[in-house]
Amino acid sequence: MGDYRSNLAMAEAYLARYRAGGVLNRIGGQDLPAASGDWFETIGPADLSPLARVAKSDARDVDAAAVAAKAAFPAWAALPGAERRRILHRIADAIEARAEEIAFLECLDTGQALRFMSKAALRGAENFRFFADKAPEARDGKAMYAPGQWNVTNRAPIGPVGVITPWNTPFMLATWKIAPALAAGCTVVHKPAEFSPITARLLVEIAESAGLPPGVLNLVNGLGEDAGRALTEHPAIKAIAFVGETRTGSRIMAQGAATLKRVHFELGGKNPVIVFADADLDRAADAAVFMIYSLNGERCTSSSRLLVEASVHDAVVAKVAERAARIPVGHPLDPATVIGPLIHPEHERKVLSYFEKARAEGATVAAGGEKLPGPGCYVRPTLFTGARNDMAIAQEEIFGPVLTAIPFATEDEAVAIANDVPYGLAAYLWTGSLDRALRVTERLEAGMTWVNSENLRHLPAPFGGVKNSGLGRDGGDWSFDFYMETRNVAFATVPHAIPKLEG
Numbered sequence: 001m002g003d004y005r006s007n008l009a010m011a012e013a014y015l016a017r018y019r020a021g022g023v024l025n026r027i028g029g030q031d032l033p034a035a036s037g038d039w040f041e042t043i044g045p046a047d048l049s050p051l052a053r054v055a056k057s058d059a060r061d062v063d064a065a066a067v068a069a070k071a072a073f074p075a076w077a078a079l080p081g082a083e084r085r086r087i088l089h090r091i092a093d094a095i096e097a098r099a100e101e102i103a104f105l106e107c108l109d110t111g112q113a114l115r116f117m118s119k120a121a122l123r124g125a126e127n128f129r130f131f132a133d134k135a136p137e138a139r140d141g142k143a144m145y146a147p148g149q150w151n152v153t154n155r156a157p158i159g160p161v162g163v164i165t166p167w168n169t170p171f172m173l174a175t176w177k178i179a180p181a182l183a184a185g186c187t188v189v190h191k192p193a194e195f196s197p198i199t200a201r202l203l204v205e206i207a208e209s210a211g212l213p214p215g216v217l218n219l220v221n222g223l224g225e226d227a228g229r230a231l232t233e234h235p236a237i238k239a240i241a242f243v244g245e246t247r248t249g250s251r252i253m254a255q256g257a258a259t260l261k262r263v264h265f266e267l268g269g270k271n272p273v274i275v276f277a278d279a280d281l282d283r284a285a286d287a288a289v290f291m292i293y294s295l296n297g298e299r300c301t302s303s304s305r306l307l308v309e310a311s312v313h314d315a316v317v318a319k320v321a322e323r324a325a326r327i328p329v330g331h332p333l334d335p336a337t338v339i340g341p342l343i344h345p346e347h348e349r350k351v352l353s354y355f356e357k358a359r360a361e362g363a364t365v366a367a368g369g370e371k372l373p374g375p376g377c378y379v380r381p382t383l384f385t386g387a388r389n390d391m392a393i394a395q396e397e398i399f400g401p402v403l404t405a406i407p408f409a410t411e412d413e414a415v416a417i418a419n420d421v422p423y424g425l426a427a428y429l430w431t432g433s434l435d436r437a438l439r440v441t442e443r444l445e446a447g448m449t450w451v452n453s454e455n456l457r458h459l460p461a462p463f464g465g466v467k468n469s470g471l472g473r474d475g476g477d478w479s480f481d482f483y484m485e486t487r488n489v490a491f492a493t494v495p496h497a498i499p500k501l502e503g
């Protein structure tokens with residue numbers, strides 16, 4: 001990692017080929033523009049200048065990709081797991097070898113700070129390694145004995161699948177969904193988000209250069225309502241793994257109904273961090289700050305509601321406000337930057353609208369609450385206090401560096417406030433009492449709860465949300481359950497009496 005100027009020069013060098021040739025689709029191992037010949041432009045969030053033109057695909061391109069994925073499926077599914085493991089490890093090696101290129105392009109495309117994106121590339125490699133090592137056991141099943149009968153299950157890859165990803169940390173999320181699909185023996189059509197499509201292109205190139213056969217991973221760029229929709233409706237695509245907004249998830253469920261798509265949704269969140277007076281308050285404040293302000297707050301598991309026991313509320317809020325005010329906001333390629341620009345002016349307008357709503361509803365701005373001078377979409381890390389849980393800033397996913405603090409008096413009230421939102425992705429609990437931790441975690445409506453910790457991931461553990469935050473689980477063997485069909489074979493072990501129907 002160099003200084004800002006050398007990083008920017010290097011990032012521009014990596015971007016040059018996309019500026020020249022655009023971001024093409026990759027279908028059956030071939031670079032292709034959209035069948036329509038249309039393009040859309042992306043802009044860099046750091047200064048809103050054009051970055052690249054991107055193939056604007058429609059149902060024809062999706063069909064070509066689905067046909068390629070279907071053609072590649074039998075051979076890929078039949079490959080021994082150990083062979084898929086070897087190829088996926090080679091992809092991980094190639095990701096690591098190009099980690100700088102991935103990180104720099106991700107910064108330019110998403111506005112995320114380099115200090116986080118340099119790790120995102122490595123986490124992408126880790127995702128491939130983790131599922132590579134699981135590939136040989138993907139087909140394993142169970143044996144179940146009954147008197148006179150022996151049941152044996154096995155799993156088979158479901159077929160070609162669609163993966164639809166959002167714009168916030170596109171490379172890492174794409175690998176999280178695609179690596180287990182490939183390890184399971186599925187072939188993939190990937191439709192990345194239109195705001196930040198560049199590193200998805202890099203991923204398919206890296207994968208093929210590492211030995212992934214053509215057609216096993218296909219890339220189709222385009223808008224959600226065109227290319228995305230066509231993918232969810234295509235009869236050859238057996239399942240859709242989707243990460244994005246809750247309302248898009250329900251649209252996809254409706255779109256996929258006619259072809260009975262299996263769906264897996266990782267959706268939005270409004271995650272509480274609950275701090276009791278008996279917690280280590282400095283560590284709790286550090287973790288709350290990290291979980292809402294890292295990745296620009298554009299993070300599904302961000303701790304966007306700070307629920308603090310009344311007796312320590314003012315002290316904790318002061319610690320968070322003081323830390324928030326010191327966070328450097330700047331260009332994503334500057335190694336000193338912690339918060340970069342928001343992804344797009346459209347998203348910035350949404351985030352800024354909550355500053356207005358907060359004031360109108362009577363909340364207090366304890367930190368930030370304003371836009372920084374442009375041209376990029378820079379906003380200050382923001383903390384609202386004096387809020388109630390029925391305010392828009394406490395109920396709705398803002399998806400920016402915006403934290404809403406609410407006091408509570410009792411454990412029951414903490415749980416009630418925490419659960420009183422439509423979402424249920426993650427929760428964070430800070431307490432010095434084991435009994436309380438056991439009681440409260442049992443009652444929280446969240447797919448994942450971290451106790452006395454920020455979001456520290458363990459890849460074998462299940463990842464996913466309840467309520468409006470998602471359907472299904474990723475991680476460990478749960479990923480294989482989604483990408484595979486479980487089948488049962490029952491063997492008679494004794495010549496049992498077969499019912500005779502004749503009179």
Ligand code: NAD
Nearest residue numbers: 165166167192193224228229244245248266267268269300
């Ligand atoms: P989005 O729902 O707008 O878009 C996500 C993807 O869906 C994009 O590729 C888009 O083109 C596509 N899409 C849009 N409409 C479609 C349609 N009708 N049919 C098929 N595809 C369609 O989400 P976003 O704004 O890109 O991402 C932010 C959201 O993602 C936030 O809500 C965030 O919480 C969520 N997210 C969740 C997780 C998680 O693991 N739970 C992780 C990251 C982000």
